[in-house]
Amino acid sequence: MARLFTRQRGGGVVVRLNELGRSLVLDAARRVAAAERGEESVWAALLASPVDPSRADDPLVTLGRQRDMASNAELVVLTAGEDLLTDAEAWAWLSTLQVALRGLADEHAVTDEDALAAAPPDVHERVQALQTLLFSLASCL
Amino acid sequence: MASLPPEVAQPSVIVEPERSTSTVAVAQRTWDVVVWNDPVTPMDVVVVIFRRIFGYSTGRCTQLMMRVHHEGRAVVWSGRRERAEEYCVRVQVAGLRCTIEVTT
Incomplete structure (x- = not known):
């Protein structure tokens, strides 16, 4: 399987996501931003x-x-369509996707391995997709 | 500059207010930054976050990550409260469960 992200020799991180992957990233970032606004x-x-x-x-x-x-x-919303991220942008992606993963887990009361296994298939799928990224x-x- | 009337003039010997022993004790306490386990965060992500925020070697970060994984929590840094708070917030912004507590 092709790697979703690769480090470029001259610096920066190359993004090899398809439209579905990018929409997942964008949705996660929008939800984190909305949470900050209390929405x-x-x-x-x-x-x-x-x-x-x-x-x-x-x-x-x-x-x-x-x-x-x-x-x-x-920053993730702004760069979600980019093919090359600076290190600072890549760090923002990692932090935001990690916050989104925890938000998703909290939202569906995924508090341990058993709860994750028992989560609805769509939640399980989204957790796995974020983990893969x-x-x-x-x-x- | 106008001089103060005698009744409110500063005493010739300035006596420092006494600091209670509890205030001194709080200021001198050591604080731990504690990272807590969660069931969804990939292990490699924890290692990267520790390395980036604390500047530890990959080996030390892996050891700390494994302690979080097996024991449910790990103390990742200890020191003055202000710095502990700062580190804790940085770890939280990176998406991990983190708190501070007085070193026992």
Whole structure:
């Protein structure tokens, strides 16, 4: 099977995704960006995870984290059609796809291996697709 | 510059307010950055995130990742609270479950 992402000798990451793969990336990034705006309530909880569970987080820390996640997601939306990513863009893709994977798992209460095995086929398929993208991208970074 | 009236003038000897021992203790505590296991994140992704954020070798990142996988959590960094918070947020932005706690 051809690799979905490859590191280019001169720097950067070559994207070899078809339209379906790119639409998956775009959809994931749009949902993360929407969560930052509070439009995806389940995923929004993920973006609001506490830093120190023993006390309320500093609002500036929370805002900074949400801003960074949203910036990454917006960068992915902007570059979803590109064939060559810079390292910074590839890192934004990895971070955003990973946030999306966790959001999807939380949304469908996938808390352990058994729950993943018992998830509806379409959820299982989307989890596997995101894992495949992440696995390939991680090999380039 | 106008001088203060005698009743509010600064004392000639400035006495520093006492810091409670608990405040000192909190400031001197060491904090752990803890990464938690989840059932969906690919192992290689965890290694890449650790390497990128903490700058550890691939071998050390793999060891930490395996500890997260087998024990459900791993302390990936320890030190002052401000830096622990900063690292924790960076790990969270990269999509992993992460918190900070006082080193026990």
